[in-house]
Amino acid sequence: MRSELLMIFLFVPLCPTVLHALRYFSTASSGVPNFPEFVVVGLVDDVQMVHYDSNTQRAEAKQGWMEKVTADDPRYWEKETQVSKRDQETYKDRISTLKKRFNQTGGVHTYQRMYGCEWDDETGVTNGFYQFGYDGEDFLAFDLKTKTWIAPTPQAVITKHEWDRDADQNERWKNYLTQECIDWLKKYLDYGRSSLLRTELPSVSLLQKTPSSPVTCHASGFYPNKIMLFWTRDGEELLEDVDHGEILHNHDGTFQKSVDLDLSSVKAEDWGRYSCVFQLSGVKKDIVTKLDPKVIKTNWVKHKVLMGVFSEQTVSQVTVCLQNTPPCFHNNCRRTHPQ
Incomplete structure (x- = not known):
């Protein structure tokens, strides 16, 4: 559960979206006790679908309907696992590099990535996004229009120039975010139609x-x-x-x-x-x-009457109730992105 809670960072929108969305979050960390060094979380419309972490070393479905994916690609989970293991090593190295750029030594550090796409099933309008963060602050963001990288901090400029020079890779990312990602989003929505496309009134x-x-x-x-x-x-x-x-x-x-x-x-x-x-x-x-x-x-009326007369047993019961109310959240990963 802690691995899922850590994924809630600045990239997650606070407002309800009016679009269907496919999002992937990756978090590499160092200096965090009892926490996986690398976690990948995949979400469809804010519902967890896939999970990978460095402890299990395995990409796993978090929804029953995700098992349908093997009908289209029998090696889907194997590929997801391979990509996540590769990213795990890459991100570990990037934390070491960034610690030097920021003149840091020990302590807790995180390197995070969020990418995905949105699709309005009424208008057909789509959007893609690809962002990185370091220690909770924005680090790099991909500009779909220019196919270049935006560096909001001086320490990111070196990486921006390096990635800007790789025009072929940036073109692949644009194609993925605007086309392939949308195709997968629609496919996942179809897999989970009975739950993802349901309507429940409150x-x-x-x-x-x-x-x-x-x-x-x-x-x-x-x-x-x-x-x-x-x-x-x-x-x-x-x-x-x-x-x-x-x-x-x-x-x-x-x-x-x-x-x-x-x-x-x-x-x-x-x-x-x-x-x-x-x-x-x-x-x-x-x-x-x-x-x-x-x-x-x-x-409030009952409160005035009962103030001071709550028994220790009542307080204990309330405490147990709160402690046994688990937080909900998502999970994880993805394979179908450019290599």
């Missing part, structure tokens, strides 16, 4: 901790994560006094999201003018929840 609740706290509109259980969740006043979307949370994973593969509304300056008689609206891509009907004190779930 339950929507209004929550409030105390009478002076913001009211939270919480939607949980939706799929896919191509959604909009927002507050309105008199039918118009509110852009002020709202705080949007990130889309989070549920343990069953669905998602959840919340958005807070600050009502400190709103008169009680005006509450009826406010509503929370949930929209899911591909579903015409919105889920609209009016701001009504009667439907708000809160424990």
Whole structure:
């Protein structure tokens, strides 16, 4: 699980995408105890599909439907494993090189890569991306239009010039990101059609901790994560006094999201003018929840009565519950890229 959590870095978008996406993340690390030196994670629409790490030394499917890939290519997993092992050695050397460029010696260091593509199945618009990071900061990025590399830090300029000179390789990367990657994305979507292309509507609740706290509109259980969740006043979307949370994973593969509304300056008689609206891509009907004190779930009254009388057993049970709630996340790898 730790290997999957480390993959959540700056490359991961915080906003819900409106596109289908195929992304691969590779992380090489040094000086991290009890953690694989190299991890590869592959995602289709934010769902883990493949995983490789330096401990297992093997590329593995993380979804049942990924086993279908061997029907098209019986050596798929063997090739994935070979490419990942090769990258493992390459990235280990790159960390050593970059430590010298940054005048570093010991400590924890990471070298990360993210690449992939996006496809809008309604408009047909596609996009590709290929980026590197070092110690959590952007290091290099590929410009699809110019087929050259962007170096945001002086230490990356040497590598930029070296890679810019390899025009043939850059042309291969452009072809992969704009064509071959899209083909594989469509293929994976077809493999996992029953789960990846399903639609699930959420339950929507209004929550409030105390009478002076913001009211939270919480939607949980939706799929896919191509959604909009927002507050309105008199039918118009509110852009002020709202705080949007990130889309989070549920343990069953669905998602959840919340958005807070600050009502400190709103008169009680005006509450009826406010509503929370949930929209899911591909579903015409919105889920609209009016701001009504009667439907708000809160424990503030009980909290005042029970303050100080929680038993040690109750606290212990809550603690155990939280500790046994595992985080969800993705995994890993890929083969079909230019060599």
